[in-house]
Amino acid sequence: AQKVTQAQTEISVVEKEDVTLDCVYETRDTTYYLFWYKQPPSGELVFLIRRNSFDEQNEISGRYSWNFQKSTSSFNFTITASQVVDSAVYFCALSEAPVRDDKIIFGKGTRLHILP
Amino acid sequence: NAGVTQTPKFRVLKTGQSMTLLCAQDMNHEYMYWYRQDPGMGLRLIHYSVGEGTTAKGEVPDGYNVSRLKKQNFLLGLESAAPSQTSVYFCASSFRLAGDGGGELFFGEGSRLTVL
Numbered sequence: 187a188q189k190v191t192q193a194q195t196e197i198s199v200v201e202k203e204d205v206t207l208d209c210v211y212e213t214r215d216t217t218y219y220l221f222w223y224k225q226p227p228s229g230e231l232v233f234l235i236r237r238n239s240f241d242e243q244n245e246i247s248g249r250y251s252w253n254f255q256k257s258t259s260s261f262n263f264t265i266t267a268s269q270v271v272d273s274a275v276y277f278c279a280l281s282e283a284p285v286r287d288d289k290i291i292f293g294k295g296t297r298l299h300i301l302p
Numbered sequence: 303n304a305g306v307t308q309t310p311k312f313r314v315l316k317t318g319q320s321m322t323l324l325c326a327q328d329m330n331h332e333y334m335y336w337y338r339q340d341p342g343m344g345l346r347l348i349h350y351s352v353g354e355g356t357t358a359k360g361e362v363p364d365g366y367n368v369s370r371l372k373k374q375n376f377l378l379g380l381e382s383a384a385p386s387q388t389s390v391y392f393c394a395s396s397f398r399l400a401g402d403g404g405g406e407l408f409f410g411e412g413s414r415l416t417v418l
Contacts, residue, residue: 195342219400223407231345231392231409236400277345281400289360290335290405294344 188213190280190293198299199268207263207296209278215239220261221279221290222252231277237261265298273300304328308393308410315383315417323378323413325393333396334376335360335407336368338389345392351376352399383417390414 189212199205211220222234235245237254245252249266265272279292306327315321325334335350337360347360349368357368365387367379376395380387391413398404 192344219405221405221407229390229412231394231407233406233408236405238400279345281405289347289350289358290400290407291347291361292337292345294342 192293219281225275306410327395331395335394
């Protein structure tokens with residue numbers, strides 16, 4: 187069965203520090219998809235990134251970067267030079283994507299506090 | 303653009319009462335989902351639908367029923383509400399399956415349900 191573990195429940199860093207959010211997943215499939223979502227204090231969930239299991243290249247988008255390592259079943263998220271607006275709950279998610287199905291399972295989330 | 307709209311936004315029920323949460327999307331998305339969010343538990347998938355007239359069980363389906371009679375609507379019903387169903391409920395939709403290059407979920411604003 188698919189499973190996503192975000193071991194860090196809550197993290198606090200001072201503004202401008204770098205911070206990494208960990209995500210470890212479990213799946214029996216060789217084809218799967220990983221996602222990160224952000225939930226700011228307003229409550230709405232926002233999609234950040236999608237990665238398939240065949241693409242292990244790291245991704246960078248501005249101050250955000252993602253490190254996908256199949257060998258350790260991890261898909262970690264790093265925020266460089268954090269800002270107060272980055273304060274949110276971040277969720278990692280996994281889809282095993284069988285034919286004509288799309289059960290997307292989320293981790294428990296990591297609450298990130300960026301202190302001014 | 304409305305996107306994904308959930309009604310009602312807030313509701314208080316007594317144990318044993320029934321109610322229906324409505325999710326409507328105007329993006330012509332094929333796939334729709336209901337999640338519940340509880341402190342320390344993250345987002346858990348209740349039921350989902352891969353097309354009009356179809357539904358499937360997620361991680362925590364007990365105590366809930368769903369229907370997808372129209373492509374744009376996904377209803378979540380509680381036949382006999384229990385205090386354990388106090389939660390914030392999120393509806394989401396997606397255009398394509400993760401396996402088809404999609405999987406990005408568009409979320410509603412959430413519905414806060416309290417069962418006394």
